[in-house]
Amino acid sequence: EVHMVESxxxxxxxxxxxxxxxxxxxxxxxxxxxxWVRQAPGKGLEWVSSISSSSEYIYYADSVxxxxxxxxxxxxxxxxLQMSTLRAEDTAIYYCAREVYSGTYRDFDYWGQGxxxxxSS
Amino acid sequence: DIQMTQSPSSLxxxxxxxVTITCRASQxxxxxxxxxxxxxxxxxxxxxxxALSLQSGVPSRFSGSGSGTDFTLTIxxxxxxxxxxxxxxxxxxxxxxxxxxxxLEIK
Numbered sequence: 001e002v003h004m005v006e007s008x009x010x011x012x013x014x015x016x017x018x019x020x021x022x023x024x025x026x027x028x029x030x031x032x033x034x035x036w037v038r039q040a041p042g043k044g045l046e047w048v049s050s051i052s053s054s055s056e057y058i059y060y061a062d063s064v065x066x067x068x069x070x071x072x073x074x075x076x077x078x079x080x081l082q083m084s085t086l087r088a089e090d091t092a093i094y095y096c097a098r099e100v101y102s103g104t105y106r107d108f109d110y111w112g113q114g115x116x117x118x119x120s121s
Numbered sequence: 122d123i124q125m126t127q128s129p130s131s132l133x134x135x136x137x138x139x140v141t142i143t144c145r146a147s148q149x150x151x152x153x154x155x156x157x158x159x160x161x162x163x164x165x166x167x168x169x170x171x172a173l174s175l176q177s178g179v180p181s182r183f184s185g186s187g188s189g190t191d192f193t194l195t196i197x198x199x200x201x202x203x204x205x206x207x208x209x210x211x212x213x214x215x216x217x218x219x220x221x222x223x224x225l226e227i228k
Contacts, residue, residue, distance in 0.1 A: 037165075044220070045157075045165065045208055046219070047216055047217040047218065047219070050217075061216050062216070095164055095165070100170075105155075105172075105174065105212070106212040107155040107167055107170040107171070107210070107212060108155070108157075108165075109170070109176065110167075111165055112164060113163075113164055114164055
């Protein structure tokens with residue numbers, strides 16, 4: 001069974017840093033592109049970042065570019081999001097999501113349960 | 122960035138009703154359109170991918186249609202467990218973008 005568990009969220013002051021982790025199980029992690037998607041309290045979904053299976057392709061939303069760094073360790077079946085220079089508007093639940101791709105579709109078929117990041121003084 | 126506009130933002134319906142939610146992209150996205158269901162306190166769940174393919178395990182009362190810029194999600198006969206928020210998602214080009222969501226409530 002596919003399972004992903006995020007951790008590392010918490011309360012951090014503006015300007016601070018935090019590292020999120022997503023530990024995956026039940027599938028061949030090294031074969032899949034992975035994504036981070038966030039959801040501010042009471043708001044909709046916002047794509048944050050994606051990383052290809054071997055880390056050769058990495059993408060970021062403009063809102064986090066230069067502040068967030070995505071990485072993965074396929075030996076540990078883990079995805080990471082290093083967040084720095086955090087702002088109040090980064091407050092959100094952060095989900096990791098597995099990506100599936102074919103020639104005619106691309107979707108996020110499994111999601112973790114999310115970890116809450118609160119940026120506040 | 123491709124903008125995704127969902128309508129309506131909220132919808133009240135009764136059990137057994139047929140419900141349609143629409144999503145419009147600001148430019149063509151072929152069939153790179155997915156639908157997710159989210160219940161309070163839970164992660165989104167994939168319902169429809171590639172505009173019209175039903176994800177494994179999702180009840181057949183859910184269906185998707187459309188291509189290009191206009192898409193619909195239809196629930197043929199609402200069940201109690203369908204009351205949730207629904208999001209469309211374009212995966213045609215990065216950055217991926219989502220619709221603002223449609224909250225489906227019990228009438």
